[in-house]
Amino acid sequence: MSLTLDVLTVLSVCAGAFFFLAGTVGLLRFPDALGRLHALTKADNLGLGLIVLGLLFQVEGPSAALKLISVWFLTLLAGATVTQLLARTARPGGMFE
Amino acid sequence: MADFLLAAAGFVLAMVALGLVRILRGPGDADRIMAAQLLGTGGIAALLLLGEAMSVPAAVDVALILALLAAFVSVTFAKGATRTEVDRV
Amino acid sequence: MNTATLYGLCGAVLVGLGLFGLIVHPQPLRKILAFNLIGGGVFLLFGVVARRGAAAGFGGDPVPQALVITGLVVAFAATALAVALLLRLVQEIGRRPTLRSDG
């Protein structure tokens, strides 16, 4: 049982790490600020989600699992809204375009 | 298992470091503040992996605070960028 | 070399780097930043002393750790005061203050 869980963790964490790699590649390759922001936030948030998923197989008890999931949710919520704000400042006219 | 998680944390940090090099070169300030975003997500991932690898449950709390405060810093940045826009007009 | 020593050396270099920035940067805000870098290095040295003192089932000696927490809060208070002084000075003379007394 514990071996199965370990394998699931390894797979999930590896997939998460891959998305961080993809995010960094996008960051290095995309030409404009908005494109880079796009590559970065999508891929990294997915990568974080997969890593959280992988760690869920290791934690004991529902409260620790709930906490891990809430970290991911908070990152998603904050990331999605704050990225909007940043994208507006990246535009030529700033927020009052 | 702990060694694998530590290695994964190291890999995520290395990816973040590569991205940081690109970001800090600019050219715009918005590019730079992406560094905070990138490090926010990557740092949280590394912290969670580290916490599990070292059996430090409090690392999850640190990650929670990081998520909140990274958003706070980005909002401060956006306000600062806006203020200079207004000043210029 | 163990982990604690490694981070101790890192802290020593941070103090050196911060001190350099504090001395050579003409802009006051950069000096404040450099001062905070020094702070980070000094706190790291405390952290190394704490880590080496791991005993009684704790991962580190809690006394230096508590001192670092106190230090971080005081460093913030000092930074906030310095920033307020700087902003007020700029407001008063209408431009960035310089290092020179005739500035």
Place this chain on the structure above:
Amino acid sequence: MAFDAGLAVLVLGMAVWTITARGTFAAVVGFVAYGLLLALVWVRLAAPDVALTEAALGSGITGGLLLGASARLRPTEAPATGETMGIGLRVAAAALCVLVAAGLAAIVVLLPEPAPTLAPPVAANMAALGLANPVTAVLMAYRAIDTLLETVVLLLALLGVWSLAPDRVWGGFPGPRHDADPHGLLTFIAQLLVPIGLIVGIHIFWVGSVAPGGEFQAATILAAMWILATMAGLVDDPPVNRRWLRILLVAGPAVFFAVGFAGWAMAGAFLAYPAPYAKLLILTIEIPVTLSIAATLALLVAGPPERAPP
């Protein structure tokens, strides 16, 4: 070990960036990243309490304060001529700094073996306090006098900041007015994050007695959420001449002093807690101290009064 070496190199790289970056703004971003990486280092050094403080205060609020300051100073950033140091002085400064770093490094390498530690006495006395987090035990009991004086230092810093206000706005509103964002996005972010942040803050406060966390970390989060709400224009800082505000600011240190003096009567020494009531007294101190510190930190970031009182 490889992980630690990589992390140390990253921290040093961010520090070099903070020193060498051309623009102040870029340097501040480097500093925020530096603080974030230091939080990871603190976890590696088995100091999660410090990691929490570093993430919230050292990187988060300090970063916000410096970002705001660099935005306000941007129009004045261009260096005046003849201001940068000559090459000779720079080399001399570099030599001095290398010397200082080398001296510190030598001390680190030559630290005594076995390392002195105060962990066993802390462990032995923790049970009497009813606390399971050793760092909170040190902050509230073993070195309570430090913590008490620290709350006073924060108040003094705030007095210093306020005293910079010009006469005509004395007692007025701190900082510039923040209008609500015309797109409503910032308002939305604040409405979303502030309630979550309050819950996280209360959680960090509450677990402080048994797990990493406590009053300073909680107060920092509460302060950050208040600043976020003011930046979004949801609330405005109160004028600094308000009586309730001043009572809020001094309540923490005042209760701390009161319990400290009561210790003389009850247990024979300043800040001594009578054994059966130790945990109750510590909680009595912690709640007002947390609120006072949160208010002080938020007002330190807001700056001196800039708008006349109503």
